[in-house]
Amino acid sequence: MRAVVMERPGEVRVVDREQPRIEEPTDAVIEVTATCICGSDLWPYRGIEAVDHAWMGHEYVGVVREVGPQVRDVRVGQFVVGSFFASDGTCEICRSGYQSHCVQRVPMGSIGTQAQYARIPLADGTLVATPGMPDADLVPSLLAASDVLGTGWFAAVAAEAGPGKTVAVVGDGAVGLLGVLAARQLGAERVIAMSRHADRQALARELGATEIVEERGDAGVAHIKDLTDGLGAHSVVEAVGTQESMMQAIGSTRPGGHVGYVGVSHGVSLPGQELFFSGVHLHGGPAPVRRFLPDLIRRIWDRTIDPGRVFDLTLSLEQAAEGYRAMDERRATKVLLTV
Amino acid sequence: MRAVVMERPGEVRVVDREQPRIEEPTDAVIEVTATCICGSDLWPYRGIEAVDHAWMGHEYVGVVREVGPQVRDVRVGQFVVGSFFASDGTCEICRSGYQSHCVQRVPMGSIGTQAQYARIPLADGTLVATPGMPDADLVPSLLAASDVLGTGWFAAVAAEAGPGKTVAVVGDGAVGLLGVLAARQLGAERVIAMSRHADRQALARELGATEIVEERGDAGVAHIKDLTDGLGAHSVVEAVGTQESMMQAIGSTRPGGHVGYVGVSHGVSLPGQELFFSGVHLHGGPAPVRRFLPDLIRRIWDRTIDPGRVFDLTLSLEQAAEGYRAMDERRATKVLLTV
Structure with missing residues (x-):
């Protein structure tokens, strides 16, 4: 063969x-x-x-x-x-x-x-x-x-996407895009796709994104907070696996909220004190x-x-x-x- | 005054x-x-x-x-x-x-x-x-x-201690000891206190610990796995806040299990890849x-x-x-x- x-x-x-x-x-x-x-x-x-x-x-x-x-x-x-x-x-x-x-x-x-x-x-x-x-x-x-669908779905479940929730999605690759789809299927009220590529933004909207945030890093976090009364999203899907994307995901989540992370981790080191004071739930890994x-x-x-x-x-x-x-x-x- | x-x-x-x-x-x-x-x-x-x-x-x-x-x-x-x-x-x-x-x-x-x-x-x-x-x-x-009680209780709740669960507790200070009490009150079947001090072991048992593990670090993790069919505990309470205690807690938890961490983080840096492949839930912070x-x-x-x-x-x-x-x-x- x-x-x-x-x-x-x-x-x-x-x-x-x-x-x-x-x-x-x-x-x-x-x-x-x-x-x-x-x-x-x-x-x-x-x-x-x-x-x-x-x-x-x-x-x-x-x-x-x-x-x-x-x-x-x-x-x-x-x-x-x-x-x-x-x-x-x-x-x-x-x-x-x-x-x-x-x-x-x-x-x-x-x-x-x-x-x-x-x-x-x-x-x-x-x-x-x-x-x-x-x-x-x-x-x-x-x-x-x-x-990719199973992984995006797991990320949305791990992030506890559901009715009444605002979900942010970090990463606009196939997994992130299907995280958008999953979040909507699971009943999320708002799904914010974080993407700077016009074609992927368009697909994200077709798959269920209600809003787009183009900024990354601290600026991305600030924009998510602006959209959520300063609190952060209830649920954040992380679908990249880098230090920046993980910190962006944690920073975009309100205290008591949930990060579902499925980007295979590469060179990531999470600062304990920042994680501690964030008060978020973190769950993920191989879906x-x-x-x-x-x-x-x-x-x-x-x-x-x-x-x-x-x-x-x-x-x-x-x-x-x-x-x-x-x-x-x-x-x-x-x-x-x-x- | x-x-x-x-x-x-x-x-x-x-x-x-x-x-x-x-x-x-x-x-x-x-x-x-x-x-x-x-x-x-x-x-x-x-x-x-x-x-x-x-x-x-x-x-x-x-x-x-x-x-x-x-x-x-x-x-x-x-x-x-x-x-x-x-x-x-x-x-x-x-x-x-x-x-x-x-x-x-x-x-x-x-x-x-x-x-x-x-x-x-x-x-x-x-x-x-x-x-x-x-x-x-x-x-x-x-x-x-x-x-201390409220913090130990939150840790046990964050670790999803409950009926049928095996809970391990890292740290035998006041918060860890009350994490033991909380886990039992929440219905945990087994509560394993990780402690090497005879007086604290005795108090842990009085507060509801069913087993004691004296080893720390990798040896502690290995002992917890021995006691749990090689899988790790369902729930782990972390009540110290150091790099060693966090890694001991994560390592002692089975995939899909829950770490509730309340030790105020000092000098902790969590390796992303190890966390990713552990498949655990992590939640904690100021209770x-x-x-x-x-x-x-x-x-x-x-x-x-x-x-x-x-x-x-x-x-x-x-x-x-x-x-x-x-x-x-x-x-x-x-x-x-x-x-």
């Missing part, structure tokens, strides 16, 4: 790779329908983070082609969506809704889903089948559920996407939400290198690869 | 000071019945923090002697308990339960309650009257509600003690709880200097000053 490999920063190729097979009795093998490139794939691409897995990709939707002898629920022929962590679904951590911290979790990035086929460990705990074979136009949204998948698939299937709109470039798997370049050069927010 | 003053680190004296009077129409003046020395008073005493207010003390119970013309609920002659922040009780932040971040808040430490009388700003929002004049043996517990006062006073009045037990040295106001020394030299956990 064909698969995407990155052996050194900036060097992405599509090569032949042995087709995956059932290794554990709880595995499934899926034929990938679509996969995508994640903002987090850019860290090794840019050499900021070690290239610790040559095979790339952790987002996927596809059709089950084979299951191991202990797989009970997932069946051959089903169209499935899974998260970027495989999880058993049975441990105490999974049952509490934190499948991304499952005691048996397997990061799908260590397996690589930018490929024609992928082995999915712990298939019953990991995969959620759609009600049937999806129409082609639903595939991007189902793929988004695998990571337990699996918790939300049944609900998200239903909303997509019913065409209530259309998160696939964050994909602004669609290429074939063979064009993966161009996809990485487009995201690296910020010509694309999120690249979908058809397989 | 007589009042405690600290003009330089380590120099505490009791001196004559002009008796306070009504300055704002929302003020009350109370005759202080008892006050105490806080662990946070030791930071300036030890020269670790600037001596930014000469008049000392922020914990108090007493009898109302005078009220301003706009005070509606508090009446002369009532025995009252208040928090270490005066708060209006009417702003949006107060109404959401975060009175320690009230938009009009006044830190009582800037006024000084280690004195015979104290002016209490925003009396209606700040003070809670007891059902009557308390028996003498209830005074220490009512005084504890003013800060909104006022939120809990009615409930705490009722539990004390009914003799359901006896938080006054954390006072292990009682002196007169005139002996304040000896009280500071005893706490500084760790001869006392918490010193009560009778006035």
Whole structure:
């Protein structure tokens, strides 16, 4: 089969790779329908983070082609969506809704889903089948559920977005934009997207943003306070992962409010005293996407939400290198690869 | 009147000071019945923090002697308990339960309650009257509600201690010990006190600890994991405020669990990546003690709880200097000053 490999920063190729097979009795093998490139794939691409897995990709939707002898629920022929962590679904951590911290979790990035086929460990705990074979136009949204939607949704839940709340969203990448969508779906009254790019501002408004703040850092915090009687937002979604974005998120939150942070942390060090006196709640980390998948698939299937709109470039798997370049050069927010 | 003053680190004296009077129409003046020395008073005493207010003390119970013309609920002659922040009780932040971040808040430490009388700003929002004049043996517990109990209680609430939960408590000072009491009162199944002092371990057990862990740092974390199927506690109360105690608290918490931190942060810098991948909830800061006062006073009045037990040295106001020394030299956990 064909698969995407990155052996050194900036060097992405599509090569032949042995087709995956059932290794554990709880595995499934899926034929990938679509996969995508994640903002987090850019860290090794840019050499900021070690290239610790040559095979790339952790987002996927596809059709089950084979299951191991202990797989009970997932069946051959089903169209499935899974998260970027495989999880058993049975441990105490999974049952509490934190499948991304499952005691048996397997990061799908260590397996690589930018490929024609992928082995999915712990298939019953990991995969959620759609009600049937999806129409082609639903595939991007189902793929988004695998990571960016699930992550933005978790951030909004962690930030306790809900009715009567004012939610600010730091970061206008795919996750931030879908954090906007999630906040509105969860009933937030006002959603303030923090963005300085006209195209992303426009998309944020279409996804549910009621206001836009262009400033960043202290000026951004001041503007959020201006819009909230000097108090700060009730809920803030952080979807970047830098020192500036974290401090912007904490500073934009009122005392007793909630920050949901999902930007993978890079070089962040939170000053204890400032955090202490802020009085905010802080929750985040790798999103337990699996918790939300049944609900998200239903909303997509019913065409209530259309998160696939964050994909602004669609290429074939063979064009993966161009996809990485487009995201690296910020010509694309999120690249979908058809397989 | 007589009042405690600290003009330089380590120099505490009791001196004559002009008796306070009504300055704002929302003020009350109370005759202080008892006050105490806080662990946070030791930071300036030890020269670790600037001596930014000469008049000392922020914990108090007493009898109302005078009220301003706009005070509606508090009446002369009532025995009252208040928090270490005066708060209006009417702003949006107060109404959401975060009175320690009230938009009009006044830190009582800037006024000084280690004195015979104290002016209490925003009396209606700040003070809670007891059902009557308390028996003498209830005074220490009512005084504890003013800060250490209220703070330990908030930490346990922030850590979401409750039925079925395993709660670990980092710190065996007065706040940590009352965090143990709070966790049990809130219904926690197991409460693990982290302490290496035999006398504090014994008191922790009397207040509701079911287990003791003596190790600190990584060894402490490992021991907590051993006691919790390798997962970590559901809830962790942090009541110290140092880098080591914060990392011990975060490390002792399972993914999706809750850290309630109330130790005033000193020199703490939280590594973003470690926090991110921990998947914990973090909430804390200056405790909104006022939120809990009615409930705490009722539990004390009914003799359901006896938080006054954390006072292990009682002196007169005139002996304040000896009280500071005893706490500084760790001869006392918490010193009560009778006035």
